[in-house]
Amino acid sequence: VYRKAFSCDKAYEMIMNDECGVMSDKMKHCLTACRDKLDDYILNSSEFPFASEISPYVFKDTLNGLKIMIVEDNEINSQITKEILEEEGAVVITAENGLDCLSKLSGMPNGTLDAILMDINMPVMDGLEATRRIRKSELSIGYTIPIIAMTASTSEESIKEALGAGMNAFLTKPVRVASLTKALLENMRNRYKSVQRELSQVNILANTDALTGVKNSTAYMASIESLNEEIRTKDKL
Numbered sequence: 001v002y003r004k005a006f007s008c009d010k011a012y013e014m015i016m017n018d019e020c021g022v023m024s025d026k027m028k029h030c031l032t033a034c035r036d037k038l039d040d041y042i043l044n045s046s047e048f049p050f051a052s053e054i055s056p057y058v059f060k061d062t063l064n065g066l067k068i069m070i071v072e073d074n075e076i077n078s079q080i081t082k083e084i085l086e087e088e089g090a091v092v093i094t095a096e097n098g099l100d101c102l103s104k105l106s107g108m109p110n111g112t113l114d115a116i117l118m119d120i121n122m123p124v125m126d127g128l129e130a131t132r133r134i135r136k137s138e139l140s141i142g143y144t145i146p147i148i149a150m151t152a153s154t155s156e157e158s159i160k161e162a163l164g165a166g167m168n169a170f171l172t173k174p175v176r177v178a179s180l181t182k183a184l185l186e187n188m189r190n191r192y193k194s195v196q197r198e199l200s201q202v203n204i205l206a207n208t209d210a211l212t213g214v215k216n217s218t219a220y221m222a223s224i225e226s227l228n229e230e231i232r233t234k235d236k237l
Contacts, residue, residue: 004230015031068117069092069094069095071094071100071101071130073123098122098124098127098129102130102134114146115184117180118167120161127162127167128162131167134147146169148170152172
């Protein structure tokens with residue numbers, strides 16, 4: 001936002017050489033795999049799809065590549081839901097109850113999962129208590145994962161309990177493919193928009209003096225760097 005763009009070849013080289021921060025080998029592999037498609041967009045589109053509206057491009061009507069945890073004590077229901085998700089391209093992790101879910105989450109880096117499908121009535125620890133504990137732990141890391149309730153109950157009280165515990169949506173069993181996909185994608189979109197708002201606010205705070213509201217030294221240095229970059233570019237020409 002504060003300097004002219006590098007060429008695509010230069011940007012690709014910088015990313016692959018970890019000049020933009022260290023990325024996982026899986027991410028680099030994905031970038032390499034889709035590079036031709038990205039080049040095609042640049043050559044044949046008047047406006048690059050990421051420039052003005054990223055979410056429609058990122059969130060197509062597919063679960064392909066999303067990592068989803070199913071928390072369900074009924075083995076048959078868990079297997080059916082797992083097969084539905086895998087047929088849609090999702091990567092699925094299963095847990096037998098709320099306690100098993102928390103145990104598996106504790107061993108995962110933040111941001112590993114894209115969503116959790118949580119049964120409500122389970123032995124050992126039910127879905128409501130598991131959701132409350134997840135939400136409580138998220139307060140310290142600043143990351144909120146979409147949690148979607150799955151239950152046979154359709155009562156208004158059950159819905160209120162689920163939402164009150166911190167769940168984002170409510171699906172009744174048996175879960176249909178279309179309903180499941182729609183709920184997951186809508187919550188992913190909502191999470192994306194929330195992150196965008198948070199990043200925008202952070203950027204404003206980082207570049208503004210809290211007392212006066214005017215731009216601070218960080219913003220000033222960014223402007224200087226932008227001017228210097230323009231000068232360097234003109235000198236090369």
